[in-house]
Amino acid sequence: MLDAAGELFTTCGYAATSTRQIAEAVGMRQASLYHWFRTKDDILEALLxxxxxxxxxxxxxxxxxxxxxxxxxxxxxxxxxxxxxxxxxxxxxxxxxxxxxxxxxxxxxxxxxxxxxxxxxxxxxxxxxxxxxxxxxxxxxxxxxxxxxxxxxxxxxxxxxxxxxxxxxxxxxxxxxxxxxxxxxxxxxxxxxxxxxxxxxxxxxxxxxxxxxxx
Incomplete structure (x- = not known):
């Protein structure tokens, strides 16, 4: 999940990337992503x-x-x-x-x-x-x-x-x-x-x- 987010944030831009896109990139539903991260900011913080x-x-x-x-x-x-x-x-x-x-x-x-x-x-x-x-x-x-x-x-x-x-x-x-x-x-x-x-x-x-x- 973090790998997919890292790719999207660095290639498409942070503002332009949605949690739905991240979920789709790893083959899961958006609702399932929230089991791990509540917000997109949480994902960015984990990467940083x-x-x-x-x-x-x-x-x-x-x-x-x-x-x-x-x-x-x-x-x-x-x-x-x-x-x-x-x-x-x-x-x-x-x-x-x-x-x-x-x-x-x-x-x-x-x-x-x-x-x-x-x-x-x-x-x-x-x-x-x-x-x-x-x-x-x-x-x-x-x-x-x-x-x-x-x-x-x-x-x-x-x-x-x-x-x-x-x-x-x-x-x-x-x-x-x-x-x-x-x-x-x-x-x-x-x-x-x-x-x-x-x-x-x-x-x-x-x-x-x-x-x-x-x-």
Whole structure:
């Protein structure tokens, strides 16, 4: 059901999609759909939540591992970018819907803010571990949230049919570079992939990696 809704919302538009169309797409009566979701907004919330709850869980697990800050941030960015880039439907583009800015989606907004904070804290740890800057050099400000913002460019790249197959990994590299990290990129990638691969699973229909919707 969520897979059908994700396809319709991202290809036909949220406003133009009805619950009847979603029900018909999965071969059920509209009344049966209401057994699972009371409104179309509930369906949208479930899809959106899947794109942030999984990265938050990854961040929690990465925080418990004895990793250098740049490895932890790179791994989180890569995992998050993968689920935005490889999910069956471009769910991240739904963040831009005006409906999502309303109080109805406050829980999703809070979860997204928590994820933003995770990125900001990890970015700060990376910047603080850098060698002292040479006078006159640019010094990144973690409060600019550059890595979080770079991650959220992937839905737009998908919509424009641009980017590369390895865009998630490239974006993780770019995030560290934007913060001023200039270490061994090959070693960083190897360390990041070593911890992220056990966490990564095939991306599911709700935007989360490998999570069944049960719908």
């Amino acid at each position: 939540s899947g794109t942030v709850t999984r990265p938050l869980a990854w961040a929690e697990r990465l925080a418990r591992l004895p990793l250098a800050p740049e490895v932890r941030l790179h791994a989180l960015t890569h995992l998050d970018c993968r689920q935005l880039w490889e999910s069956p439907w471009n769910l991240g583009i739904l963040y831009l819907l005006p409906e999502v800015r309303t109080e109805r989606f406050a829980r999703f907004s809070r979860d997204r803010d928590h994820l933003r904070t995770r990125y900001r804290d990890l970015s700060r740890a990376v910047v603080e571990a850098l060698p002292p800057a040479v006078p006159g050099d640019f010094v990144a400000d973690p409060d600019d949230e550059v890595v979080f913002r770079l991650t959220e460019t992937l839905p737009n790249l998908r919509a424009d049919a641009t980017g590369r197959p390895d865009q998630p990994l490239r974006t993780a590299d770019l995030g560290l570079h934007a913060l001023g990290w200039r270490g061994d990129r090959t070693a960083l990638r190897a360390a990041s992939l070593a911890v992220s691969r056990p966490l990564a699973e095939p991306v599911g229909e709700d935007g989360g990696a490998g999570r069944s919707t049960g719908r």
